[in-house]
Amino acid sequence: MWTEVGLCLVAFLVIYITHWIIKWRNPKCNGVLPPGSMGLPLIGETLSLIIPSYSLDLHPFIKKRLERYGPIFRTSLAGRPVVISADPEFNNFLFQQEGRSVELWYLDTFSKIFVHEGESKTNAVGIVHKYVRSIFLNHFGAERLKEKLLPEIQEFVNKSLCSWSSQESVEVKHAGSVMVLNFSAKQMISYDAEKSADDLSEKYTKIIDGLMSFPLNIPGTAYYNCTKHQKKVTTMLRDMLKERHDSPETQHGDFLDQIANDMDKEKFLSQDFSVQLVFGGLFATFESISAVLALAFSLLAEHPSVFQELTAEHEAILKNREDPNTSLTWDEYKSMTFTLQVINETLRLGNVAPGLLRRALRDIPVKGFTIPKGWTIMVVTSALQLNPSTFEDPIKFNPWRWKDIDSHSISKNFMPFGGGMRQCAGAEYSRVFLSTFFHVLVTKYRWTTIKGARIARNPILGFGDGIHIKFSEKKK
Template structure:
């Protein structure tokens, strides 16, 4: 009898598990799901995405599925159902529906790391998002770059490269990430890396390393260490906020003067706005600063490291860049003005340098894609598919950048191609800083920083790559043990 009971229980378990697996592999949909596979229960196809690919081409996870299923397909990543799109029309449509059909979304690890106390509101559409964007543009946008930041960036880069030249070698991705982070943090909340006892760069580097780890909060895991460093950073930001707010209340006259002149750092501006914007709580402001710093440094550091490798492999491009930057320098020397600092017109005259930056951004777009969440069922026009409400959507910008119909011989580093591309083609097919209303407010700031970095580098320094590793996508771009470079002053 007990044997029969055991067999019956086993049979029931097999039926339940089989039913569950079938349900997992065939999700409900009020229409036709895009083709694809949901992979294993819970894990999905996450492990396939994390396998390193030693090429600037699309990650095999994406490329193989596009070849098999087409430009729109379904999968599951970290236990979540996802529709992945490499279709330009669908991508632009989704981006245009921000706050209507979709909302900003992060994978669980990033979401948990970037949410502190309470529910995140930095991804809200409407007034909050407009305020956040306009505030960052007020500190890092074209007007501030033109009026104030360009000479400051030039000085900061000059000081940084001088420091690098005193070392036997520099791992440029890490070093450049710290350079951009320290400058950006100074603009945001007057952080001084040389005077502060808190090593902000070190903490953010470890947090970055944990962004794509599994969210297992057990001592010893990468995610656990990431969480500990995240808490230390937010505690520091809270202390800075409280001190600045206290000073603003105690020295109201000076604060009024700053307000009239648009002075102070980003945090000063936000504190002044607390009286008229009800959503500006301490928790929100700390989170805003935390995410703002995280957004400033990683993409620039990847492009700096990749550019060194590409320019070494393409000496003709390097020579044209050097010639352009020396022409800018000679023009400044010929001016009668005692102030020979670079300005906005000098930046805009760096045509070929900007082409090199665009081409490096195209090849090295680090993020695997832009993430959104469907608020309602979305019909994919022309394909007959439906994206169910609640599903995540990954817009693969790197697939657009590697499309041979737009970029001839897409794996080839060819900065000259940007002379020929028609202006109406670029917005829909080139999105290194995102798109739609969520396009990064720091896009121009990043381009300016990179341009001024190369100006100082190519006019004042020589460099030699001491050690280089293969470029790897895992799923973001990495360089193994790094790109190590020796810098020296030109004679």
């Protein structure tokens, strides 16, 4: 009898598991799902995505599936059903549907780091999004850069390079992160790295290290360390915000002051949301600019003709000045045609983030298929920026290509700062910072690569043990 009962239980278990696997591989849909595979139960195809790829080309996970299924396909990543799109027309449609058919979305790890106690307005549209964009443009937009920040950036870069030149070598990705974060934090919260007891760059480094890990909040894991340092930063910011709000005489005229002043005017500006806004703004500057800077060093070392023309452009700027020791002007920045081509080409190849994420708020029809409500949609910008139909010989570092690309192609296929209404408000700030860095670098310093790095994607752009550079001042 017990044998029969045991056999029945085993049979029931086999049937249940089989049914569950079939259901996993064939999700419900009010139409036809895009082609693809859901992979293994629970983990989906996550492991294939995080295997490092040592090339600037598309990650094999994306490239193989585009060849097999076409520009729109389905998969499952970290337990979530995902539709991946490399279709320019559909991507453009999604960016126009913000707040209607789709909303901004993050992986679970990102959500838990950037959302405090379940409260998030990062997806909000309308008045909240307008305010967030406005406050960042007020402090980092073109007018602010033109009127105030440009000479300050140049002074800060010169100070950083002077410090780097006194060292045997510098790992430029980390050093660049520290440089950009310290300058941005100065503008946002009047942070002084030399005087502060809190080392923000160290804390953000720990946060970055845990972002692409599984969200296991267990002591000793990368994610646990990530959340621990995130709490330390947000606690510091919360204390600063409270002091500014309660004691107007302590204000400094920075980004945090504006939020503190606006908290009594705007109902959505809770303390938690305000802290989250500052924390996220600092994070954005910490990682993105430094990764592009590190990649640029690697590419320039391999392409001396590019470096030669870049240097010539900046030396010409000095020759055209009455006093070569004066600070950069806005007109001089705008005249850096080749420099901006180098930056665009580095951004095109870099693709620091694996893609832009949205969540479907309703069933979305696309080219005979249906994306079910609640599914995540990943816009793979790297597939657009490495498309040979738009960019000839797409893996080649060729800044001169930007002379001939028309603006329509650029708008649909070049999205280093996102697209639509969510395009990064710090785009011009990033370009100005990078342009200013190159100006100071090529006119005042020499550099030699001491140790290169094996560039890898897993899926975020990484540099292995880092790119180590020796800097020295040019003799006058």
